[in-house]
Amino acid sequence: MKIFADLRNLIRLERLYLPFINTLEDRDIAAQIGYHDVIRGEPLTLKLLYLLDIGSIATVQRRLARLVGKGVVMKRRHDEDRRALTLHLTTSARREYQRFASAISSHNSHSRAK
Numbered sequence: 181m182k183i184f185a186d187l188r189n190l191i192r193l194e195r196l197y198l199p200f201i202n203t204l205e206d207r208d209i210a211a212q213i214g215y216h217d218v219i220r221g222e223p224l225t226l227k228l229l230y231l232l233d234i235g236s237i238a239t240v241q242r243r244l245a246r247l248v249g250k251g252v253v254m255k256r257r258h259d260e261d262r263r264a265l266t267l268h269l270t271t272s273a274r275r276e277y278q279r280f281a282s283a284i285s286s287h288n289s290h291s292r293a294k
Contacts, residue, residue: 189287197280200250200273205243208234213253213267214277223266225258 194201201207212232216224229244230237244267247253252273258264269277 190284193280193283193287197283198276200247200252200276202246203243205235205239206247208232209240209243209247210252210269210273214269214274217268218274223256223268226255226265226267229267 194207198210201210209229212229212234213224216222216228226244230240234240235243244253248255251270254268254270255265256268258266
């Protein structure tokens with residue numbers, strides 16, 4: 181089935197262009213932060229991240245700390261509610277995701293041409 185070849189290529193491209201993604205939780209956390217920040221136009225809060233059922237709170241805390249340490253995610257105090265933390269992809273992480281998206285697009289256009 182072609183789906184398995186496509187998945188294999190997607191995993192290969194992810195490893196090449198997004199080396200900071202080591203686990204499924206890393207992928208889910210970064211994708212959710214990017215989705216809320218870029219697509220919805222409102223940052224994801226730490227509390228909402230915990231409610232997304234990506235993993236246990238301890239796992240999410242550990243994986244998030246790693247992504248912050250790698251320079252993928254930034255934590256900021258919420259503008260209106262200073263008690264809340266908002267999560268954002270760094271500029272460099274956004275660039276990496278853009279390169280990844282371009283690689284997927286290029287791969288897909290090459291696949292269709294065959």
